[in-house]
Amino acid sequence: MKISIFGLGYVGTVTAACLTRDGHEVVGVDVNPDKVRMIQKGESPVVEPGIEKLLPDAVAKSRLTATTDAAAAVAATDISLVCVGTPAKEKGTPNLDHVFHVCEQIARGLSGKSTPHVLVLRSTVPPGTLEACEAVLARHADRARFHVAFNPEFLREGSAVRDYDAPPFTIIGTNEPAAEKAVREIYKTIRAPVFVVQPRESELIKYLCNTWHAVKVSFANEVGRLGCQLGIDARRVMDVFLSDTKLNVSPVYMRPGFAYGGSCLPKDVSALIHMAQDKGVQMPVVSALPQSNQAQIDSTVARILQMRVRKIAVFGLAFKANTDDLRESPVVLLVKRLIGEGREIRIFDPAVNQAKLMGTNLNYIRENLPHLESLMKDDPVDALKGVELLIVTQNHGDFRKIITEHKPAVKRVFDLAGLFSEPPEGVEYHGIAW
Numbered sequence: 001m002k003i004s005i006f007g008l009g010y011v012g013t014v015t016a017a018c019l020t021r022d023g024h025e026v027v028g029v030d031v032n033p034d035k036v037r038m039i040q041k042g043e044s045p046v047v048e049p050g051i052e053k054l055l056p057d058a059v060a061k062s063r064l065t066a067t068t069d070a071a072a073a074v075a076a077t078d079i080s081l082v083c084v085g086t087p088a089k090e091k092g093t094p095n096l097d098h099v100f101h102v103c104e105q106i107a108r109g110l111s112g113k114s115t116p117h118v119l120v121l122r123s124t125v126p127p128g129t130l131e132a133c134e135a136v137l138a139r140h141a142d143r144a145r146f147h148v149a150f151n152p153e154f155l156r157e158g159s160a161v162r163d164y165d166a167p168p169f170t171i172i173g174t175n176e177p178a179a180e181k182a183v184r185e186i187y188k189t190i191r192a193p194v195f196v197v198q199p200r201e202s203e204l205i206k207y208l209c210n211t212w213h214a215v216k217v218s219f220a221n222e223v224g225r226l227g228c229q230l231g232i233d234a235r236r237v238m239d240v241f242l243s244d245t246k247l248n249v250s251p252v253y254m255r256p257g258f259a260y261g262g263s264c265l266p267k268d269v270s271a272l273i274h275m276a277q278d279k280g281v282q283m284p285v286v287s288a289l290p291q292s293n294q295a296q297i298d299s300t301v302a303r304i305l306q307m308r309v310r311k312i313a314v315f316g317l318a319f320k321a322n323t324d325d326l327r328e329s330p331v332v333l334l335v336k337r338l339i340g341e342g343r344e345i346r347i348f349d350p351a352v353n354q355a356k357l358m359g360t361n362l363n364y365i366r367e368n369l370p371h372l373e374s375l376m377k378d379d380p381v382d383a384l385k386g387v388e389l390l391i392v393t394q395n396h397g398d399f400r401k402i403i404t405e406h407k408p409a410v411k412r413v414f415d416l417a418g419l420f421s422e423p424p425e426g427v428e429y430h431g432i433a434w
């Protein structure tokens with residue numbers, strides 16, 4: 001393929017070297033004439049293992065050229081990859097000036113072209129940026145003459161060529177089959193799962209990946225700081241911690257939903273925070289967890305209040321299905337808040353039998369929902385009578401069946417647990433994060 005690459009920094013240079021190695025023809029474009037001159041001579045403007053061989057090879061075979069002339073590069077190619085910088089502005093928001101400037105340049109280049117052109121944005125940008133780029137292009141060129149996609153880069157400096165060849169996945173954010181086809185063609189030789197998603201989704205995924213990596217580093221460092229003060233070797237502890245790929249390093253607990261709760265998580269997070277405080281160790285990531293959990297309850301209450309309903313049924317009171325443990329159940333706190341806001345609540349939870357509650361479990365309920373008995377219904381259909389909203393808090397197969405079978409009684413569902421992957425027909429459906 002004939003590809004122009006805008007921005008010859010780390011991402012652009014590595015991409016140019018690897019694409020030419022894989023048989024494509026590349027024109028590199030940069031506003032910095034020094035970088036252009038270096039590429040023209042087969043020298044890399046960045047230090048990266050492997051590049052020092054790939055670049056001169058590509059230039060010698062005339063597969064790689066470089067220019068400061070954007071319009072000429074667009075005219076000579078079918079696809080433009082935008083790899084310009086998106087540095088942080090003073091307040092932390094990304095500066096997208098380079099991205100939009102390149103889009104203007106590409107748009108002007110399109111006016112002289114008779115064949116369709118594909119713009120592939122690779123710089124890390126916030127959701128909505130590809131749409132803004134599309135609007136820039138549409139100001140200059142007929143919409144049928146160009147296609148756009150977002151395709152984030154996952155290379156890490158220092159191992160960039162290796163990472164380019166073995167990415168975790170290839171993300172293509174587009175609604176246009178022609179753009180998808182072009183991106184697939186570029187990476188034909190790369191073995192990685194391909195995900196075609198909405199442009200905004202793809203833009204967010206890139207930020208989530210980097211933020212998650214930062215969360216991991218910070219969590220490990222907080223463990224290291226605490227370990228030091230407790231006289232414990234944090235590397236040995238983390239080796240064992242990481243060997244659990246069932247719960248610790250796994251997709252478990254990584255689905256958006258309602259707040260965590262139960263008899264262990266809130267108590268043990270709080271104990272660890274106090275251990276750190278006692279030892280004078282700063283653990284801001286861990287310390288923010290109760291606040292984050294509370295924010296999830298607050299925003300759920302706010303969503304429900306916005307729905308302007310008075311009579312509400314809640315399916316599932318315990319913090320998860322098939323247990324009657326109500327201690328620290330965030331649903332108990334949710335119900336308490338809704339009652340405080342004057343809402344009429346009925347609760348159905350087949351695992352909870354109030355007569356059998358005892359010990360700390362009973363104390364928690366006495367403290368938070370002293371009138372639980374009057375709220376609980378044994379029969380789900382009874383619980384649904386006359387309600388304007390059903391809140392489901394547990395991913396319980398029986399709940400799905402009840403909702404499907406009693407649609408006229410269930411007008412509106414707020415799903416906190418991912419009970420439905422697709423909105424059920426015939427009811428107004430709201431997902432907590434979907």
Ligand SMILES: NC(=O)c1ccc[n+]([C@@H]2O[C@H](COP(=O)([O-])OP(=O)(O)OC[C@H]3O[C@@H](n4cnc5c(N)ncnc54)[C@H](O)[C@@H]3O)[C@@H](O)[C@H]2O)c1
Pocket residue numbers: 006007008009010011012029030031032035083084085086098101102122123124125153154155156157
């Ligand atoms: N560096 C990484 O490891 C990495 C990894 C993945 C994603 N990213 C993202 O990729 C993007 C590029 O990162 P980078 O580290 O390669 O940036 P960089 O700063 O190294 O390179 C950007 C290049 O773009 C050039 N440029 C600016 N305006 C231009 C224009 N109008 N036309 C042509 N060239 C122009 C600059 O002169 C510079 O050479 C950023 O959004 C970054 O967040 C970076």
